[in-house]
Structure formats: C-alpha cells, structure tokens
Amino acid sequence: MIQIVVKQIRTNKIRISLSGHAMSGVYGHDIVCAAISVLLDHTATHLSKKKEIDNGVTYQLTAYIQNKIDKAFVDALIDELTELAVTNYPKYLVMLKDE
Numbered sequence: 001m002i003q004i005v006v007k008q009i010r011t012n013k014i015r016i017s018l019s020g021h022a023m024s025g026v027y028g029h030d031i032v033c034a035a036i037s038v039l040l041d042h043t044a045t046h047l048s049k050k051k052e053i054d055n056g057v058t059y060q061l062t063a064y065i066q067n068k069i070d071k072a073f074v075d076a077l078i079d080e081l082t083e084l085a086v087t088n089y090p091k092y093l094v095m096l097k098d099e
Helices: 031-046 068-088
Strands: 002-010 013-019 050-054 058-064 093-098
Touching: 002 031, 002 068, 013 031, 013 068, 031 058, 031 068, 058 068, 068 093
Parallel strands: 002 093
Antiparallel strands: 002 013, 013 058, 050 058
C-alpha cells in the first residue's frame, strides 16, 4: 500500500511524501503506481520552485508556492491523489494530511 502524507509547512510551502508500493499489479505494470508517477512528474515539472528527493523507497516533493499557477498545480495534485485514495483505489492507497 502507498502512504501519502501532505504537510503544510508554511503558507507558501507544502511537502508531499510517498512511500510504499500499491501492489495492484505486477511490478512495472502497476496502473496505480503509474497514475501516481504521472501526476507527480507532471506537477513537479511545472512548479516554479521545488525540491525533490527520491531514494527508490520514498519520494518527497516540496513545493514552494511562488504564484497562482504553482498553487493551482499543487491543489490539483492533492485533489487527484485524494480522489485516487478515497474513491478509486482505497485498498492500494492511504492519504494522510499532517497539519
């Protein structure tokens, strides 16, 4: 199961951390992991300022919100991850908010 933790550090700084594996399919053909990877890559690519840490076991994206576009990308990412965890694939993902 993938664990996703969203932490608001400051008004303009949000950290999204992921660990685990969905195990919804054979490694390399896991649609849940693929969906999450696409969402994370898409968001990280379009942020004005970010820090990524990926050690192969955990992934962490720290977004520094510089403008309305950055905020829209981060909000959309959190919304989509929540939708995947709550509605689409609840047995493969858990979404936590660390306020």
